[in-house]
Amino acid sequence: MRIDIITCLPELFDGPINQSIVKRAQHKSLVEIVIHNLRDYSTLKHKNVDDYAFGGGAGMVLMVEPIDKCISALKAERNYDEVIYLTPDGETLNQGIANQLSLNQNLIMLCGHYKGVDQRVRDYLITKEISIGDYVLSGGELAAMVLADALIRLVPGVLNDESSALTDSFQDNLLAPPVYTRPANYKGWNVPDVLTSGHEANIEKWRHDQAVKRTEERRPDLLK
Numbered sequence: 001m002r003i004d005i006i007t008c009l010p011e012l013f014d015g016p017i018n019q020s021i022v023k024r025a026q027h028k029s030l031v032e033i034v035i036h037n038l039r040d041y042s043t044l045k046h047k048n049v050d051d052y053a054f055g056g057g058a059g060m061v062l063m064v065e066p067i068d069k070c071i072s073a074l075k076a077e078r079n080y081d082e083v084i085y086l087t088p089d090g091e092t093l094n095q096g097i098a099n100q101l102s103l104n105q106n107l108i109m110l111c112g113h114y115k116g117v118d119q120r121v122r123d124y125l126i127t128k129e130i131s132i133g134d135y136v137l138s139g140g141e142l143a144a145m146v147l148a149d150a151l152i153r154l155v156p157g158v159l160n161d162e163s164s165a166l167t168d169s170f171q172d173n174l175l176a177p178p179v180y181t182r183p184a185n186y187k188g189w190n191v192p193d194v195l196t197s198g199h200e201a202n203i204e205k206w207r208h209d210q211a212v213k214r215t216e217e218r219r220p221d222l223l224k
């Protein structure tokens with residue numbers, strides 16, 4: 001999978017996506033993430049990428065031209081499955097959407113900023129709009145990192161234990177059951193006996209029951 005991220009704040013991507021699982025995925029050449037500075041596509045003297053909104057109002061709007069130039073340059077190199085705009089008024093990300101998007105080969109993610117982007121970008125260039133939840137971030141960058149992380153860990157070969165993505169919370173609309181590791185007794189805080197019994201079938205049943213119990217208690221909406 002290749003993900004091209006378009007942003008006016010490329011420095012923000014120096015940290016999180018070059019660590020841990022995502023770093024390993026890039027090292028193994030399973031995933032390639034390329035950051036593009038929108039400013040590089042500005043045709044203006046001061047490399048501006050935003051301007052005042054027609055009709056007035058507070059906040060700057062990202063201009064259509066640099067975004068179109070950047071996306072066109074990318075499309076000239078390869079075919080893209082989706083051009084995603086990260087925006088609080090997009091479709092709310094969930095595991096189902098992540099599963100679907102993880103099957104794609106090439107994705108563009110556009111990070112909005114300020115008051116958003118010129119509507120013509122959304123009308124003519126964007127194929128999917130995603131939000132990561134009902135709260136407002138100061139830009140789409142953190143949302144793009146969240147989305148990229150959620151997708152990358154689903155790419156076959158990225159996780160060491162291939163089965164572990166399948167047992168995540170949400171994969172079957174259930175939250176994950178509790179997990180424990182050694183020691184079995186710490187200060188009298190004991191691990192459930194079933195987990196140390198070695199009885200596979202009982203352990204499976206216990207885990208499933210716990211997952212259902214947790215989901216009923218914490219996220220009954222998932223069971224509907």
Ligand code: 6GU
Nearest residue numbers: 086087132133137139143
């Ligand atoms: Cl994708 N962008 C911004 N700016 N805020 C958000 C978001 C995206 N998703 C939730 N809040």
